[in-house]
Amino acid sequence: MLEVEGVSKNFGGLRAVADVTMRVEEGSITALIGPNGAGKTTLFATISGFLRPDTGRVRFLGRDIAGLSPERICRLGLARTFQIVQPFAGLSVRENIAVGAHLHRPGRTEALAHAELIGRQIGMGRMLDQPAGALTIAGRKRLELARALATDPKLLLLDEVMAGLNPTEIEEIVAVVRRIRLAGVTILLIEHVMQAVVSLAETTWVLSDGVLIARGSPAEIAADPKVVEAYLGRGAAARLAGREGGAAHA
Amino acid sequence: MVELQILLPAILNGLTTGAVYALIALGLTLIYGVLHIINFAHGSLLMLAMYAVFFLHAGLGIDPYLALPVVVPGFFALGYLLQRGVIARASHGRDENILLVTLGVSIVIENLARYFWRSDTRTIETPYSFETVDLGVAFIAVPKVVAFAGALLVTLALWWVMSRTDLGRAIRALAKERQGARLVGIDVDHIFAMSFGIGTACVAAAACLLLPSFYVSPGVGHTFVLIAFTVVVLGGMGSFAGALIGGLIIGVTESLCGLYLGESLGQIGIFLIFIAILLFRPTGLLGHRA
Amino acid sequence: MRRQLLAIVAFLAAMALVPHLVDSEFWRNWVMMALFYALLGQAWNILGGYGGQFSFGHAAFFGTGAYCSAILHVHYGVNPWIALPAAGMAAGLVGAFIGFLSFRYGLRGSYFALVTLAFAEVLRILANTVPITGKGVGLLIPLEPGAANMQFADRTGYFYLILAFVGLALLLTLWLEHSRFGARLVAVRENEDAARALGVDVFRTKLAAITLSGALAGLGGSYYAQLFLYLDPGIAYGPAISVEALLVPIVGGMGTLFGPLLGSFALHGVSELAKLAFGEAPGLDLALYGVLLVLMVMFMPNGLFGMGRTTLARLLGGRRDA
Numbered sequence A: 001m002l003e004v005e006g007v008s009k010n011f012g013g014l015r016a017v018a019d020v021t022m023r024v025e026e027g028s029i030t031a032l033i034g035p036n037g038a039g040k041t042t043l044f045a046t047i048s049g050f051l052r053p054d055t056g057r058v059r060f061l062g063r064d065i066a067g068l069s070p071e072r073i074c075r076l077g078l079a080r081t082f083q084i085v086q087p088f089a090g091l092s093v094r095e096n097i098a099v100g101a102h103l104h105r106p107g108r109t110e111a112l113a114h115a116e117l118i119g120r121q122i123g124m125g126r127m128l129d130q131p132a133g134a135l136t137i138a139g140r141k142r143l144e145l146a147r148a149l150a151t152d153p154k155l156l157l158l159d160e161v162m163a164g165l166n167p168t169e170i171e172e173i174v175a176v177v178r179r180i181r182l183a184g185v186t187i188l189l190i191e192h193v194m195q196a197v198v199s200l201a202e203t204t205w206v207l208s209d210g211v212l213i214a215r216g217s218p219a220e221i222a223a224d225p226k227v228v229e230a231y232l233g234r235g236a237a238a239r240l241a242g243r244e245g246g247a248a249h250a
Numbered sequence B: 001m002v003e004l005q006i007l008l009p010a011i012l013n014g015l016t017t018g019a020v021y022a023l024i025a026l027g028l029t030l031i032y033g034v035l036h037i038i039n040f041a042h043g044s045l046l047m048l049a050m051y052a053v054f055f056l057h058a059g060l061g062i063d064p065y066l067a068l069p070v071v072v073p074g075f076f077a078l079g080y081l082l083q084r085g086v087i088a089r090a091s092h093g094r095d096e097n098i099l100l101v102t103l104g105v106s107i108v109i110e111n112l113a114r115y116f117w118r119s120d121t122r123t124i125e126t127p128y129s130f131e132t133v134d135l136g137v138a139f140i141a142v143p144k145v146v147a148f149a150g151a152l153l154v155t156l157a158l159w160w161v162m163s164r165t166d167l168g169r170a171i172r173a174l175a176k177e178r179q180g181a182r183l184v185g186i187d188v189d190h191i192f193a194m195s196f197g198i199g200t201a202c203v204a205a206a207a208c209l210l211l212p213s214f215y216v217s218p219g220v221g222h223t224f225v226l227i228a229f230t231v232v233v234l235g236g237m238g239s240f241a242g243a244l245i246g247g248l249i250i251g252v253t254e255s256l257c258g259l260y261l262g263e264s265l266g267q268i269g270i271f272l273i274f275i276a277i278l279l280f281r282p283t284g285l286l287g288h289r290a
Numbered sequence C: 001m002r003r004q005l006l007a008i009v010a011f012l013a014a015m016a017l018v019p020h021l022v023d024s025e026f027w028r029n030w031v032m033m034a035l036f037y038a039l040l041g042q043a044w045n046i047l048g049g050y051g052g053q054f055s056f057g058h059a060a061f062f063g064t065g066a067y068c069s070a071i072l073h074v075h076y077g078v079n080p081w082i083a084l085p086a087a088g089m090a091a092g093l094v095g096a097f098i099g100f101l102s103f104r105y106g107l108r109g110s111y112f113a114l115v116t117l118a119f120a121e122v123l124r125i126l127a128n129t130v131p132i133t134g135k136g137v138g139l140l141i142p143l144e145p146g147a148a149n150m151q152f153a154d155r156t157g158y159f160y161l162i163l164a165f166v167g168l169a170l171l172l173t174l175w176l177e178h179s180r181f182g183a184r185l186v187a188v189r190e191n192e193d194a195a196r197a198l199g200v201d202v203f204r205t206k207l208a209a210i211t212l213s214g215a216l217a218g219l220g221g222s223y224y225a226q227l228f229l230y231l232d233p234g235i236a237y238g239p240a241i242s243v244e245a246l247l248v249p250i251v252g253g254m255g256t257l258f259g260p261l262l263g264s265f266a267l268h269g270v271s272e273l274a275k276l277a278f279g280e281a282p283g284l285d286l287a288l289y290g291v292l293l294v295l296m297v298m299f300m301p302n303g304l305f306g307m308g309r310t311t312l313a314r315l316l317g318g319r320r321d322a
Ligand SMILES: Nc1ncnc2c1ncn2[C@@H]1O[C@H](COP(=O)(O)OP(=O)(O)OP(=O)(O)O)[C@@H](O)[C@H]1O
Pocket: A011, A014, A016, A034, A035, A036, A037, A038, A039, A040, A041, A042, A043, A083
């Protein structure tokens, strides 16, 4: 469904993403992991059109989308969330989600109804009329997910939607993600919460210093010395022992 | 083909006006660089300073140039209080609010001026108002030569303050990094107000240099403020050297456009430059990318 | 939506009675001018209030509308009623042009404000130089009273005309609040990146908003020309109109349906009071405007309407915080 071929992205002298080639199968849940600063968010940004790749191609549903604008890519059925949440702070949760719902629903009533439906699915039923600016971090992460989902995507890119959440909240989101996939949406997620990666993803890719260093099932990845080294080299112990204090990402 | 005899004086005249533009723009760019706000009240503060100079001359017979040591500190204090007492308080730290507050302040100042001093334009006459200096290639009015030299001197003084004093270092630190400056114990509110005060003082200096050769009226700020914006944008928001070079370029451009297109249409050149720079190179000639 | 529509209809009906119930010529005029500024404010509100793009140069649109209808009428003998839509279109085009340039190059915030200001200034200088506008001397529209010429001897016609424009602007804004376009415009105001990620074409949305806003201001310009039968570059393109257009919705409540209306009546009430208090001293009423603006921003950043709404909500205990 998604094929990334030899994509690189530089910031000045920094190679944030270096010659990455990867694919996401239709109907799967695929995870992308890697230490902080590995280039995961940058890769998402190049796939979703917010950054133009310096080299390489991105194919989505057989079509080259590198260089298209984010809104065009979204209309083709590829939606993303932001690691640093970007709510429409002055609008209610319902109105936030409705902006996404409008993509394929011109009518206001329809879009609002769909927003409500999605909101309930994501577990935001009771927050629908709250201003998004008043949400807790967990609420905002859910809102990111809900808005993206409301655009009826075929492929959903989730950037650390579980960072900063407590274990109960993580469990809830894991269940939500699973349901989304059952509804036929393919998912590519960036996640540091290993427990979530293990329980969700069939395939995991590991990015380190902009380079893909491993690919496999979560179990295979965990046994891969290159991966352990990539994490340990950057103080993985702390991360594995529940680094999701989360403040650094919020 | 325009003769060199016409061209050279036009360029020299442009340079002298440009130096004053630079001085006004310097204040604007300083305020922008530190506070990241566009000060819409800049023009009306200039107008107010020009009235101050005018009345010091008309009432007490003080020569505009000698008014400098009175007007400049006075306006520094005014700027300081304005920032600390009104702008900072009203804006709640939001940029669009600051824009509106400075707009409001300018409306107040301008219309009070209109009320107290009516809309007539006023000029002062000094013994040297109509004297000229022979520069070899052209005759230039004395006030213009003084304005040119004065503007450069003030710029130099400002540059010295910014690079050699603790205050200057604090201002620059704050311009670069707000959070960091707060952490190392810089009194942010005080430095903000100091920057605004210095910016206003620049305008006061410009007023002293302008008045022997220029009129004053409640609307005179408009004439300068848009040009000052242009200079700031051209030089790069927040850049001192940019403001100086930008001012000179704009001064010459205006003078040449006036020569070729006539007085009223001549101004259009400036605004077209302004728009073009905003669109194609919003960082200006010497600015840094945000 | 129902209730808002009812409120609009009730307002228009009440206003329609003014010429019959209010005897004083002065007060009829006063209401008329308040409506006129409400129209300009509503135009600004579409772009600034809903779209978050603060223009400091709405005079560019107002002036273009004014000159367009006056020039068509004076120099080409076009009937003002026909010149009216042309004026709206011309102003909309100027809006589209300025918007195309500014938004294509990603100008935002202060930079956008400055560029609109500069465009208004360029137009003012042009109007001062080209012969067709009558240059600095101005353009006089010949007096030919008659509804067919959009000139109303008893002035009631002017009243209903501006009321109709305000009604149009209100309905347009109501539609905006309940349409996909409006939802997208507000999303762009709140967060451009998030909007793009949800498939919103930010550029086109802003472009449509500035075109609409410009066209509406242009209608105001055309009306102004027919009302005063005189234009000069300072009136048409000077900063006064730009400032008025932004003050009205800011005071009343940006991004709200009735904010500009409220703001316009409040501001003109205040300025009338100021005139009463200070006599006809030039400048004092405007100085009071300025003070008010600063106080507004200081104490009620959401405008009169916003403040009224939050107070009401608090009184009714309707506001639930997280
Ligand atoms: N806009 C930018 N300009 C310059 N450098 C950037 C930019 N965005 C990211 N970087 C740099 O690129 C590298 C990769 O950043 P990225 O955010 O993609 O990492 P990440 O894998 O998402 O990390 P994390 O797990 O912390 O979210 C980092 O070194 C970062 O500092």
